[in-house]
Amino acid sequence: MSETIVQKFGGTSLGSVERIDAVAEIIKKASKKNKIAVVVSAMSGETNRLIDLANSFGNNPDKREFDALVSTGETISSALLSMALHSKGIKARSFSASQIAIRTTSSYSKAKILDVDAKKILDVLENDTIPIITGFQGITEGGDITTLGRGGSDTTAVAIAAQINANRCDIYTDVDGIFTTDPDIVSNAKKLDSITMEEMLELAGQGAKVVQTRAVEFANKYHVPVRVLSSFNDGSGTLISLKDESMENALVSGIASQKDQVKFTLHSVGDIPGTAFKILGPISEAEVEVDVIVQNVSIDGKTDFTFTVSNEDQEIVKKILSNIKDEINYKELIINPDIAKVSLVGAGMRSQSGVASKAFKALSENDVNIQIICTSEIKITMVIKEEEVEKAINVLHEEFELDK
Numbered sequence: 151m152s153e154t155i156v157q158k159f160g161g162t163s164l165g166s167v168e169r170i171d172a173v174a175e176i177i178k179k180a181s182k183k184n185k186i187a188v189v190v191s192a193m194s195g196e197t198n199r200l201i202d203l204a205n206s207f208g209n210n211p212d213k214r215e216f217d218a219l220v221s222t223g224e225t226i227s228s229a230l231l232s233m234a235l236h237s238k239g240i241k242a243r244s245f246s247a248s249q250i251a252i253r254t255t256s257s258y259s260k261a262k263i264l265d266v267d268a269k270k271i272l273d274v275l276e277n278d279t280i281p282i283i284t285g286f287q288g289i290t291e292g293g294d295i296t297t298l299g300r301g302g303s304d305t306t307a308v309a310i311a312a313q314i315n316a317n318r319c320d321i322y323t324d325v326d327g328i329f330t331t332d333p334d335i336v337s338n339a340k341k342l343d344s345i346t347m348e349e350m351l352e353l354a355g356q357g358a359k360v361v362q363t364r365a366v367e368f369a370n371k372y373h374v375p376v377r378v379l380s381s382f383n384d385g386s387g388t389l390i391s392l393k394d395e396s397m398e399n400a401l402v403s404g405i406a407s408q409k410d411q412v413k414f415t416l417h418s419v420g421d422i423p424g425t426a427f428k429i430l431g432p433i434s435e436a437e438v439e440v441d442v443i444v445q446n447v448s449i450d451g452k453t454d455f456t457f458t459v460s461n462e463d464q465e466i467v468k469k470i471l472s473n474i475k476d477e478i479n480y481k482e483l484i485i486n487p488d489i490a491k492v493s494l495v496g497a498g499m500r501s502q503s504g505v506a507s508k509a510f511k512a513l514s515e516n517d518v519n520i521q522i523i524c525t526s527e528i529k530i531t532m533v534i535k536e537e538e539v540e541k542a543i544n545v546l547h548e549e550f551e552l553d554k
């Protein structure tokens with residue numbers, strides 16, 4: 151029986167006319183057996199080019215116009231890919247977010263998908279036509295264009311798969327699947343045949359950009375099986391499995407890192423109820439995601455409060471902290487953009503101890519200083535100096551024998 155599959159193609163997969171032709175071949179082949187709906191990213195480099203262009207008239211462009219501009223890369227790829235399919239005798243139609251009503255919240259550049267006109271997509275499929283849908287784009291209730299954040303086409307694809315009840319979402323990219331860590335950083339990183347949803351949620355959340363975090367959240371919530379595979383090489387890729395089928399979970403399945411981080415420390419704030427809320431409340435109201443949060447033990451009723459946010463939110467957080475300075479009454483604000491996070495993820499950590507001390511020992515033997523340590527059930531995150539990230543990942547990858 152034929153299945154319905156959503157195929158998503160990333161920027162590198164669509165990086166040139168030749169690549170678009172190669173992708174059209176993949177779709178053509180798959181469409182012989184199954185019903186295929188396609189989601190596309192912008193051609194590689196295009197979104198960055200548009201972001202640069204948006205900064206032509208000062209580096210604080212209007213948010214609505216910014217999204218209207220940077221969303222256009224996906225429009226180009228969808229129409230081009232549709233043309234490539236036509237040239238092979240395949241029926242295809244391009245669709246923008248407004249044409250299939252990908253409704254989102256109105257937070258420009260980090261909009262969240264609310265719903266999609268599934269009927270429209272199903273009608274196209276019913277007509278034996280392949281819909282080629284723009285990823286990354288959304289539309290507000292009022293009809294304005296939004297975007298879903300970098301890497302957002304993954305989320306479009308999984309959301310559409312969920313809404314049309316697809317059997318699977320295949321995310322085609324420039325690597326053979328999900329690896330134990332970014333293969334660009336560790337040359338002998340190993341491709342995984344499968345990974346659990348909860349491990350992938352942590353890896354993506356901690357910076358493994360191979361799939362956008364929101365996409366994994368959608369897959370988890372709506373039970374969409376997701377496969378990550380290459381559009382360059384044949385292979386079965388990596389399945390993000392809904393069920394944890396392995397008898398024994400790996401102690402460490404993967405390592406993720408994130409560089410675009412900045413650390414804020416409020417030195418000597420009062421250790422009294424409500425302080426954390428007074429600091430983080432207005433930050434979350436401004437829709438800034440706060441990552442690692444630590445508060446030290448207090449000495450003489452004073453403590454240090456530290457947290458990290460994404461680099462792009464540095465200015466807004468600075469502004470908020472200066473607005474609340476009198477209320478919070480901190481002595482000094484220390485801002486350190488020279489940091490990065492390295493995270494070890496593994497479902498086996500839940501039942502076995504010793505991972506943290508093994509990691510700390512390996513890093514200390516290699517002179518990597520850990521500034522903050524933060525753990526969850528299946529994850530250990532360490533904040534270190536940005537320039538030491540590659541070294542730290544290589545050391546940890548070897549220590550936990552992830553290449554084996």
Ligand code: ADP
Nearest residue numbers: 160161162323324328329331332334358359360
């Ligand atoms: P696309 O344009 O297809 O969306 P991305 O550049 O967003 O591709 O994501 C693919 C990249 O993710 C890979 O080229 C790789 O460098 C990086 N990456 C980071 N962590 C991992 C990982 N654990 N496994 C595979 N790739 C990873």
Ligand code: ASP
Nearest residue numbers: 191192197300301302303
């Ligand atoms: N084109 C967008 C970006 O570069 C979305 C995506 O590729 O998923 O972030």
Ligand code: MG
Nearest residue numbers: 160301359360
């Ligand atoms: Mg991507």
